[in-house]
Amino acid sequence: MASPQPDQTRRAAILGGNRIPFARQFGPYAQASNQDMLTAAIEGLVARYNLGGQRLGEVVAGAVIKHSRDFNLTRESVLGSSLDPHTPAYDIQQACGTGLEAAILVSNKIKLGQAESGIAGGVDTSSDAPITVSEKLRTKLLKVNRAKGAGAQLKALGAIRPTDLGIETPANSEPRTGLSMGEHMAQTAKRWGITREAQDELAVASHRGLARSYDEGFQDDLVTSFKGLARDQNLRPDSSMEKLAKLKPAFGKGDDATMTAGNSTPLTDGASVVLLGSEEYAAEHGLTVQAYFVDGETAAVDYVHGEEGLLMAPAYAVPRLLARNGLTLQDFDYYEIHEAFAATVLSTLKAWEDEDFCKDKLGLDAPLGSIDRDKLNVNGSSLAAGHPFAATGGRIVAALAKMLHEKGPGSRGLISICAAGGQGVVAILEGA
């Protein structure tokens, strides 16, 4: 069935973004909640674009790891901000694709005329991870809670045994396989023959690109300090092949163990948001349109039955997006491919170059081909900045919109983000 064409009658404009610097797990944000971080990111955006007291169409954000009390984290963050409290807000969750998926949702509402403006974003903490008690203890505590009278409560309490006292923390692994993201990626890296050297080169380039972007002031209107942190804590401007070569493998086995702490994203805390609006909204509020959110696509792979690697869904989503928009993989000025692991980016690029994969798996007549690597993650990506899961999409959309604005009208950028659960979220932006 032919893919429907995107409706371009109303365009969704990207007007700016803001994030707090990303911090390492148990770093300066160890005592900050998701709500604290998301509110700080929103407040930075409000201050930069004079949004105080404004009722926006909608705010959509989310977190991958959140406490049960945070049933609508985004709404609570809006209420904690200086936006008009009549601004509706809700959470979504699409793993590491959350921030980009939120931008797709808000853009679509704007394009359909259902909203004039909105904020999309995401937040995640790996420090303030919710702890749950064991199933046995949970059941017994509920009995204590329901027991009527002190005697009955004491009796119910007495049923709790020391062996019931286990706690559970969220695991960074796939429920259906029990394997961590890194272990899954190690299998894919082996399948595509991704070398340690190629991964380390990508990591060094990421650190250098991000460091340069801070030094040149590119991040000045994208990042606001939080808890004394002004730059991403994971950034190592002095990163080198020699230093990375010394790191021990973190995932994989034997000769295939090519992934290390240096070419994998670290566990990170942070939040990011993006301001979107119609062209009319931008004109009314005197805001510059940086770029347009052209189109987005999602895909999923059957990683459980071994069809393809857990983090390879973007390899499937991008060709669908290209076909719908009449573009080739080479028609872009910038490529933002989320560096979950260096090997993720390299495996995806290899898949698009591979004739058999493109014919057998993507149903194409010929490979999508190679990209100009000078256009890839130019201002660094997740290996250098860190990766607070749901916050990565907002970081990328805001930075790419700014890059495209600097490049000029008609310039084009491709975003590709892999997500847990074998899913991928991808998008096209166009410079204004």
Ligand SMILES: CC(=O)SCCNC(=O)CCNC(=O)[C@H](O)C(C)(C)COP(=O)(O)OP(=O)(O)OC[C@H]1O[C@@H](n2cnc3c(N)ncnc32)[C@H](O)[C@@H]1OP(=O)(O)O
């Ligand atoms: C869809 C998706 O996005 S999936 C991805 C989701 N994210 C993940 O799965 C997170 C994966 N990452 C992890 O689990 C962890 O960060 C790990 C296992 C890779 C590493 O954990 P740790 O060992 O705790 O990392 P740590 O930060 O201590 O680094 C280990 C060492 O490498 C060093 N190191 C890390 N990066 C660099 C670098 N770029 N240059 C030089 N040294 C480095 C550290 O200094 C440290 O050295 P030390 O032991 O002498 O102090």
